[in-house]
Amino acid sequence: MWKRFRSNMGAMIGVVLLIAVIVIALIAPLLFPDGPWQMVQRPFLAPFAVDGLPLGTDTLGRNVAAQLAYGAQVSLLVGLVSTLVALLIGVPLGALAGFYGGYADEGAMRFTEFFQTIPNFALAIVLVAIFEPTLFSITLAIAIVSWPPVARLVRAEVMSVRTREFVDAARLAGLSKPRILIQQVLPNTVSPIIVMASLMVATAILLESSLSFLGLGDPNAMSWGYMIGAARTVIRTSWWLSFFPGIAIVITVLALNLIGEGLNDAFNPHLSRKGKA
Amino acid sequence: MTIFAVIASRLSKAILTLLAIAILNFFLIHAAPGDPAVVLAGEAGAADEQMIEQLRERFGLDQPLYVQLGKYIAGIVQLDLGYSFRQGAPVAELIADRLPATLLLTMTAFVVSLAFGIAFGVAAAARVGKPSDTVLTTMALLFYATPLYWLALMAVLVFSVWFGWLPGFGYETVGANYTGFARVIDIAKHLVLPALTLGLFFTAVYMRMARASMLEVSQLDFVKTAKAKGLSDPVIRRRHILRNAILPVVTLAGLQAGQLVGGAVLTETVFAWPGIGRLMFESLAARDYNTILGVFLVSAAMVILFNIVTDIVYRIVDPRIGARS
Secondary structure (H helix, E strand, O other): OOHHHOOHHHHHHHHHHHHHHHHHHHHHHHHHOOOOOOEOOOOOOOOOOOOOOOOOOOOOEEEHHHHHHHHHHHHHHHHHHHHHHHHHHHHHHHHHHHHHHHHHHHHHHHHHHHHHHHHHHHHHHHHHHHHOOOOOHHHHHHHHHHHHHHHEEEEHHHHHHOHHHEEEHHHHHHOOHHHHHHHHHHHHHHOOOHHHHHHHHHHHHHHHHHHHOOOOOOOOOOHHHHHHHHHHHHHHOOOHHHHHHHHHHHHHHHHHHHHHHHHHHHHHHHHHHHOOO | OHHHHHHHHHHHHHHHHHHHHHHHHHHHHHOOOOOOHHHOOOOOOOOOHHHHHHHHHOOOOOHHHHHHEEEEEHHHHHHOEEEEEEOOEEEEHHHHHHHHHHHHHHHHHHHHHHHHHHHHHHHHHHHOHHHHHHHHHHHHHHHOOOOOHHEEEEHHHHHHHOOOOOOOOOOOOOOOOOHHHHHHHHHHHHHHHHHHHHHHHHHHHHHHHHHHHHHHHHOHHHHHHHHHHHHHHHHHHHHHHHHHHHHHHHHHHOOHHHHHHHHHHHHHHHOOOOHHHHHHHHHHHHHHHHHHHHHHHHHHHHHHHHHHHHHEEEEEEEEHHHHHO
16 A cells, blocks of 8 residues: 555655645744744845845734744644544544444434535634634634534444444454444544545645634734735735745645545545546 | 415524524623623613613613513514614614625625625636646635735735725715715725635635536536547536536535635724624724624524525525425
């Protein structure tokens, strides 16, 4: 499987890009010990206008390069944690619905359908606006709008695995139902969950940046969306202030999508040959 | 089931869903940090003591929770979405004023992205593995990863600021007082950039779906039969594969309606497009929770209605669906 993943050029480009973003996020405090909020020069400096400020300064004279590096921390953190929380909600719900069926399934699916009907970005806006924008509320809001597809996926996978022979064997061996679910069924649903999770991190990063673009970012955390939102009004004169953070988002999200697709192709080689998206 | 039975069952389900969202809204107001009366009045300063007292009485905030919930729901059933103290108008009125602009934007973006998405998807599938397929799929991948609001800003920068081809701001030329056909043209010009940027992301989504669907259908046996009959590839593609591949794309596109409405908030914000998304953005800064929740409810209603319409269209186009259920 790793061989197939490695031979996928898109996926490898994704891995390289993602590692670059992670490294920048990790060494941000070393590269820019003053942090992203410090005023370093006069405002609106163009890229390369002054040595040591390759991307120029923003409306308040802050170092754009430093802001980008610290923004990577926030994007990756929110993307990762919100996806984990979404998995924590979606996997158990989907597993119980798919494994037990009947009323449990009916109820869980109604609940999931309800959340799928609600426009998810609008719900995220409402949640963050009401509970005040903090990294905690943003992460939670993104998780709350992202779990339904996980629940549906896990349910479908569990339903198909449940009927396999090794599950019957486990039942005959006298394993209890919860043990069969956790030890026999769930491990066999991991690969599609991993694929979905990697794509969810990408979506979560886009969601976080959209929220902070609208002014719903954590006021204590520098984020790419906030940078674009703050530079929106000066786009006519200082285009680079909105340009670079956008590129950073595109690179990160693209990397994650490439990795997700590479994983998908590696797990399902017969599908990838057909070129299924 | 007949079409009417389907509509009836979908509508009753829709009403239940909207009711559930209204209840969710109610609990969100109460879960918000601070006094619900102040939350309803919006940011402190907009409301004085007396007004808050009035609100408390009107919504029965001194009464048990279920009585309050009953009053709130009764209000919503009568299309009373509360009052925006910030804007000095009932929320329902504010939304009704802004709704046409949003409908125009989202519908245009939907049609444009579906048309382009299917066209590109079909083109890519026909040349699968060739350079043009690679170019198209790479473009789709790129737009799929691009934040909508950023793309919108860059479009304003390039086409409005640098080239000056198209207006990048507003719904029509302020003060021009165009009437009749000239006004339609003016609005259409203002619509181009918002609709295209909102549509590009979805074009990428639909293109990927269309391509996958085309490739999947082209593996089926009836396509082999058509080939064996000696039909040419373009004919098979157009008359056999496309017709079968397009339906799932349209259904999936219908399910994306929620995202389209969410995207409208961002697009309208960038282009100062006077729709409900822009209204929501303005209300965020003012902490006008009544309006935010009202827009939320209405946008959910829009999505549900849209899903029902696509479902019905789908059933009419493909009678097999009705027969199966």
